Amino acid sequence: MTNLDGVFRREWGPTVAALARWSGDLTVAEDAVQEACAEALRSWPGDGIPDNPGGWLMTVARNRARDRLRRESVRPGKELAALKSYLDDIRARTDRSDPHPVRDDELRMMFTCAHPALDRPSQLALTLRLVSGLTVAEIARALLQADAAIGQRITRAKNKIRHANIPLRVPPAELLAERTPHVLGCIYSVFTEGYWSTAGPSAIRDELCDEGIRLAVELCALMPDEREAHALAALMLLHDSRRATRMDDAGMLVPLEEQDRGKWDRGRIARGLDRLRRAQGSPGPYLPQAVIAALHATAPTWEQTDWVTICAAYDRLVGLTKSPVARANRALALGLRDGPEVGLAALDTVASDPRLARSNLVATVRADLLRRAGPPADAAAWYQIALDAGGSEPGRAFLRRRIDECTAGA
Incomplete structure (x- = not known):
């Protein structure tokens, strides 16, 4: 029963979202789904996975949630009255027809978690937990924060939603704009955790990649004039076009420059380029990222990659976000355009940023630039530093391969 984890990952978000809409309580929904997964672990190995596991x-x-709510009914006096009033109010609001033609419980959940009553880090952490089913540790790695801090944020956010009676619905049209950036960020975080897993035995989680793209397309359908939503969909489709070539038959990661471009998904590239055309003029950060992805996806060979335009897109991205991750990746692009020494100098300007302390990005970029510049022993030392920082097992295996190559070269 080796695929149970994949089933739980795939079904977690839809089940929590649907149950939250039914019960009106995020904690009740999450706890009940956890109990259901525990029951599945007990019964499915013997009985087999049902035809409809979701x-x-x-x-x-x-049933577990109903049992819990019944137990709550033994509360005396005002506490019981408050509970009944709360549940009646939530059910009444969720039973009404939504003002938008969207019936996706997960998208509804995302907009709920994007409520302005929650601060941005808590919004993102809560959405990644409830919609994608990422663990606290995975969310902490994705957001470059400590596990304890993420756990506290999730708990506080759920309590805030409950105590403030925040409705589980897509907001009215006049409130969409202020919530959209968070929803975009959450969708992209779901995809990136699937495209480059932060931990565990697999570097790629197909179900999260597919889920991120599905939610992006749903958001584009809800907001067809939102250019940044189309930019995000373009970015993910163009990245995902390479998914099948990112690992070889032995499960080893294959870097972009070594991938078989003839096996890239041309249909996804075409869809991504179409979304990119619809996104033109977007003032947000996903457009320059989509441009970078498009230049990689359409380059005939690694040697023919348009690093000049890629660097210009990184300049735009850094100007918009001030992100240390974008600055580190820009340093690599500069190194490939102007030479490793130029890239290393640019990397030095961001290497000490504390937001990168929990990531191996700086060490990996430095090692890659040193591998191109020499000597190999210096590159091997930095690959070892990146390896010591952790990551998924395929990612660690790739770093070990680079260390072996550099050691042999030395």
Whole structure:
């Protein structure tokens, strides 16, 4: 029963979102789905995975949630009255027809978690937990924060939603704009955790890649004039066009410059380029990232990559976000355009940023530039530093391969 984890990953978000809409309580929904997953672990190895595992989990979780709500009914006096009033109010609001033609519970959940009553870090952490089912440790790595801080944020955010009676619905049209940037960020975080897993035995989680793209397309359908939503969809589709070539038959990561471009998904590239055309003029950060992805996806060979335009897009991205991650990646692009020494000098300007302390990005970029510049022993030392920082097992195996190559070269 080796694929149970994949089933739980795939069904977690839809089940929590649907149960939250039914019960009106995020904590009740999450706890009930956890109990349902535990029950599946006990029964499925012997009975087999049901034909509709999502339906099975939803049925069990709803029963667990109903049992919990019944237990709550023994509360005396005002506490019981407040609980009943809260649940009646939430159910009434979630039973009404939404003002938008979207019936996706997860998208509804994302907009709920994007409520302005929550601060941005808590919004993102809560969405990644409830919609994508990432663990606290995975969210902490994705957001470059400590595990304890993320756990506290998730708990406080759920309590805030409950105590403030924040409705589980897509907001009215006049409130969409202020919530959209967070929803875009959450969708991209779901995709990136699938495209480059932060930990565990697999570097790629297909279900999270597919889920991120699905949610981006849903958002584009909801907001067809939102150019930054199309930019995000373009970015993810163009990245995802390379998914099948990012690992070889032995499960080893294959870097972009070594991938078989003839096996890239041309249909996804075409869809991504179409979304990119719809995104033109967007003032947000996803457009320059999509431009970079498009230049990689359409370059005939690694040697023919348009590093001049890629560097210009990174300049735009850094100007918009001030992101240390973007600055580190820009340093690599500069090194490939102007030479490793130029890239290393640019990397030195961001290497000490504390937001990168929990990431191996700086060490990996420095090692890659040193590998191109020499001597190999220096590159091997930095690959070892990157390896010591952790990551998924395929990512670590790739770093070990680079160390071996550099050691042999030395």
